[in-house]
Each structure stands twice: as C-alpha cells, then as structure tokens.
Amino acid sequence: MKKVFLILTLFLSCYFVYTKTEGNKKNYLVIGDSLSKGINEYGVASYGYSDFTKDFLEESHLLKSYNNSFANIDYKVSDIVTILEYNKSKNGVTLNRLIKEADIITMSIGIQEIYYKIDKNNQNIYTYIDTMINNYNKILNYINKFHHDKVYVLGYYSISNNNSDIINYANYKLSNLVKKYNYIYIDLSKILDNNPTYISQINNNYLPNIKGYQKISQIIVENLKNNWYNIPCNFITMTFCHGGRRENNEKEYSSKLCKSYCYLCLRKYFWNRINKRKHSSWSMF
Secondary structure (H helix, E strand, O other): OHHHHHHHHHHHHHHHHHHHHHOOOEEEEEEEOHHHHOEOOOOOEOOOHHHHHHHHHHHOOOEEEEEEEEEOOOOOHHHHHHHHHOOOEEOOEEHHHHHHHOOEEEEEOOHHHHHHHHHOOOOOHHHHHHHHHHHHHHHHHHHHOOOOOEEEEEOOOOOOHHHHHHHHHHHHHHHHHHHHOOOEEEOOHHHHOOOOOOEOOOOOOOOEOHHHHHHHHHHHHHHHHHHOOOOOOOHHHHHOOHHHOOHHHHHHHHOOOOOOOOHHHHHHHHHHHHHHOOOOOOOOO
C-alpha cells in the first residue's frame, strides 16, 4: 500500500507540473546580426546562443514558437528601425507582429558595424556609435509599447586591447539605454573580452566559437531559471554539450530527483527506475 501511495503521489506531482508547464509556453523571438544568427568562424550559420536557448525552452516544455527570421548577418541597427517603420515582412510575417506576440526577446546587434568602422579606421566612430544607440532606442521604445519584461539585450566585447576604449564607450551607452527600459542587459565584455576560450581564433574574426555561444546562452538560461517557477533544475548541465544534444550528460541529468520535482526530472527518474526493475521484483524505492 505504501508503494502504491508513493507512486500515486509522484504521478500526481508529474501531472501537476506538466499541466502548469503546458499553460506557460512562450513565444521566443530573436533579433539581430551575425551574433544572433549564430554565424561561426567560417561565415556559416551554425549553432548559436539562440539555438541553445531554444533547446532549453523546448526540452523544458516551455516553447510555443521560435522565430529568428529577423536575425541576419547583414543587419545593422538602422535596418531594424526601417523594418519596423515600414512594417516589412519576412517569411510571411512582420517583425511588428512578432514583437507584439513575443514573450521572450533576445537581441544582439551593432557589434558587426562597430568592428567594420574600426577596421576602416573611422575617425568619427564615437559619433557613429551615438547615432547607432539612438536608433537602438527607437527599437526598444517600440518593444516597450507591449510591456515585455523578458527582453535580453546583449552588449559588445573587445577582441583586442587596441579597441577596448571604443567598445567600453559603446557598452556604456547601450547599458544605460537598456536600464532606462528596465530590460536585461547581458554584459558580454565580462566573459568574451580577449578570451581565446570563447572567441574563435580562426580567420582572425570577432565571432564566438561554439563554447562562446553556449556560454552566452547559459547566462540567459540562468536568468530564466531564476525568474520562472517550473523550469527543470538540472537542465543547464544537460543542455550545454556539443551541438546542444544531450548524450554526454544524459546520465548526470537522470541520476537523481531534482529539488523542484519538475516534470522532466520526475519523468526521467521514473523511466530509469522502471527499467532497472524490469527483471526483478516491483519496488520503486
């Protein structure tokens, strides 16, 4: 009888968390340039931070939709402003509509054009950054009309001490702007500045490698976990392995029941226990 009671209790816990999760699914929108697109050191769209974040939401049964149509390698901040002002569509949907429907927005844009100006030794780069941030303000002001709170804006980072002053200035302007809207600013300079662990060393570019994209996503995911009720506690350790797949960390993920008794961990725990008892007497604990 005790075993039946324990099984029933855990089953009801699974069902409760599952139903809570199903009603809490989110629309995830990605806006930006090559960083948002997940462009790798070879100039090809690969697995970026938004892909890892999407995997987290999907595996947590929290993803309703994912759209990265407005993440493009060639986009500048001014391009996003134009897209919004003229209500331009892509793949049959406008960015205006996607913003209205989004529950989570991640945006990283501007670093590509900053480095372009640096490479060209542009003497007016600080004035250019001021203009760029003013355009950024137009984007955030539009988003703010729909009262989003889960808006993540990624800052800039330096790949050389020679341009650190420029990057610091851009980060100062952008971080203050993000605070104005009470959105979430991700300071990439703290983890990516001149860091060969996370920045690609191939082709002398500024893009993160796979570990860098994973690290960016991990910061976003940790924030989501801290601010949402029913997110699996062990998911971070499970997700951030090569390619976003879970083979390497499957054992760690399923080894014990998590403290929050989340649906995914309970389900995995039950499955393992059942498999272990298949050829022995039925005992759950």
